[in-house]
Amino acid sequence: MLAAAGLxxxxxxxxxxxxxxxxxxxxxxxxxxxxxxxxxxxxxxRPPVRPLxxxxxxxxxxxxxxxxxxIEMLTAENNRLASARSPVRxxxxxxxxxxxxxxxxxxDDLAQAIRxxxxxxxxxxxxxxxxxxxxxxxxxxxxxxxxxxTLSGKQIAALAGVAPLNRxxxxxxxxxxxxxxxxxxxxxxxxxxxxxxxxxxxxxxxxRRLCAAGKAKKVALMACMRxxxxxxxxxxxxxxxxxxxxAHCA
Numbered sequence: 001m002l003a004a005a006g007l008x009x010x011x012x013x014x015x016x017x018x019x020x021x022x023x024x025x026x027x028x029x030x031x032x033x034x035x036x037x038x039x040x041x042x043x044x045x046r047p048p049v050r051p052l053x054x055x056x057x058x059x060x061x062x063x064x065x066x067x068x069x070x071i072e073m074l075t076a077e078n079n080r081l082a083s084a085r086s087p088v089r090x091x092x093x094x095x096x097x098x099x100x101x102x103x104x105x106x107x108d109d110l111a112q113a114i115r116x117x118x119x120x121x122x123x124x125x126x127x128x129x130x131x132x133x134x135x136x137x138x139x140x141x142x143x144x145x146x147x148x149x150t151l152s153g154k155q156i157a158a159l160a161g162v163a164p165l166n167r168x169x170x171x172x173x174x175x176x177x178x179x180x181x182x183x184x185x186x187x188x189x190x191x192x193x194x195x196x197x198x199x200x201x202x203x204x205x206x207x208r209r210l211c212a213a214g215k216a217k218k219v220a221l222m223a224c225m226r227x228x229x230x231x232x233x234x235x236x237x238x239x240x241x242x243x244x245x246x247a248h249c250a
């Protein structure tokens with residue numbers, strides 16, 4: 001409603017608002033106090049205003065969310081089937097067949113949504129040119145990370161939750177950790193990176209170099225996730241398909 005009225009809108013993690021209220025000494029919580037805290041937060045922190053996703057992007061995100069829900073239900077039913085006894089086994093199998101048909105139909109809906117947008121088709125072609133990046137990864141980025149290609153590498157990594165955060169104090173140096181960000185992006189990026197460590201020459205070489213240097217495999221994989229995301233961000237920003245020399249510069 002605010003966006004339709006032409007007013008600037010900022011979506012902020014509610015935890016930030018609550019922490020801000022505690023820092024300001026406001027421990028009580030009412031609707032009036034919440035409104036005052038929101039106004040105070042906006043005045044002091046000045047969070048950047050970003051346009052809300054358009055109708056097409058919201059539609060794609062809704063279909064993608066439904067697909068994820070169906071996959072979760074399908075996984076659960078397959079797990080139940082392994083121990084299901086004869087009275088319910090046929091019903092579980094029937095439900096699995098229905099879920100599989102729904103996943104197929106949802107995939108068709110996602111493909112149709114991409115075909116209807118020339119801009120998305122162009123972005124999809126660029127993203128799919130990268131070895132290891134498949135259809136689900138591409139659609140997840142289009143629906144849930146529309147800022148890809150418009151922000152700097154550090155900003156996009158922080159937004160996705162793959163940027164290492166410092167934990168230092170004085171002379172003490174803590175371990176860098178990733179935290180926050182958009183979980184659905186991180187999940188899709190994790191699977192794409194696993195594939196990329198085997199079939200993408202740049203990511204594979206980077207992963208092996210980190211492991212050879214003594215990095216834990218989990219740490220090396222997270223670094224590869226960040227590198228892959230930066231490559232995709234640079235490609236969309238420059239409007240160029242996959243090239244190894246471009247990837248080395250990301």
